[in-house]
Amino acid sequence: MYYVAHRLFAAQDRALAARLADRLANEVGADNVFLPFCDTDEEDLVAQAKGRRLFELDRERLCRLTAMIAILHGPSLDDGVCMEIGYAGALGTPVIVMTTDFQTYSMTGAGTPLSFPDPLVECLASRVVRGERLGSPSSTLGISRFEAFEERNREQIERTVKETVDATLGVSAHRTTALPVSGARPRTAFVEPSPYGGGESAIGGVLTRAGYALRTATRLSATDAMAAVRNDWAAATASEVFVADVSGPETPPGAAVLIGAAAALGRQVAAYQPRPVFTHAHGREPNWRNLMIQYASGAHITSAADLAAWTGV
Incomplete structure (x- = not known):
């Protein structure tokens, strides 16, 4: 297919x-x-x-x-x-x-x-x-x-x-593929920040208090972006929990890619969006983001308190 x-x-x-x-x-x-x-x-x-x-x-x-x-x-x-x-x-x-x-x-x-x-x-x-x-x-x-x-x-x-x-x-x-994946490591979490938002520190603080070993994306500020991409992909796909700040006019492309990857691999996925913008189309329920992002994410989080509740802190 x-x-x-x-x-x-x-x-x-x-x-x-x-x-x-x-x-x-x-x-x-x-x-x-x-x-x-x-x-x-x-x-x-x-x-x-x-x-x-x-x-x-x-x-x-x-x-x-x-x-x-x-x-x-x-x-x-x-x-x-x-x-x-x-x-x-x-x-x-x-x-x-x-x-x-x-x-x-x-x-x-x-x-x-x-x-x-x-x-x-x-x-x-x-x-x-x-x-x-x-x-x-x-x-x-x-x-x-x-x-x-x-x-x-x-x-x-x-x-x-x-x-x-x-x-x-x-x-x-x-059947060539670009980047490999590995199994999830217990009690690890990956945070994907948004170029438009500032929720990274709040997200990271909650996950750290919940006892997760924290990893954060680096490719958008790295000197060698291509090497950082491979590190981000490896860390994100090997993490048990994935949290993406999806703030912006659309979900940032890297966050959307990694949400899809995490969902495909059966990871716990949360999308952080303090100011949601709902989309509407004929016959559909309101979606707080593109429907593929909405349903690939297991949780929609609007605050640090929501994230704490989701992680059980």
Whole structure:
């Protein structure tokens, strides 16, 4: 089974994912490709808790994949897609990330160029396919300059889709995965801070008082970000408890990836968000964050007191 992960909340993203899924289905068969929203019948699905049911349907596929294709465009990466990348990656599924973003990112002004704002995404990918350049200019005879520009974008998309499908077939044939995982160590906890929030010290204090050996993410401030990524991944996936500060306009990408990984590995997961912003969609229960983040997290914590109650301090 091949899984195409994409941002659900805009028609152009759904259309791009459908185009890619169709091209992949031509190679591996339609029954071997899963496209969320389309294949979960998002608009017509009826369930007592529709968001939870959608999460369960997606998670069921995530547990039995040949490979995943994740469509990401920065700098604000879709937190649901990032969670799915972490979930698949922790289970040893090859992840191919496709982007048409022409920007690159770095931790410092002169730092190593990265395809995404958090180096964890790049390190976890088996392959990143970047289609950052427009197609070649064509004759504008009989069309407006806007139509000509649209054609250049369409050519860029088609070229990137083809390269992504080819990369997926090549990677899945070799079953390559990027980062290993190990068993959980008792009484260990990992804290993933948010670039937008300041809850790290409060979270760490509660976990320390509860008797956990504490580990904290370092990659976003490390001199060698790539080495720190591997250390963060190893520490997070080997911890019994994982707590992420998900404050921000969306769950920060690294936090979303690690929530997915921890959930896939059966760890205790808590999401810390002092000021939740609820999302609403037709037929769904209100979600305090992207539904994949909400249901992958075993607890939603808004204060140090909530965390203390959850840990039994």
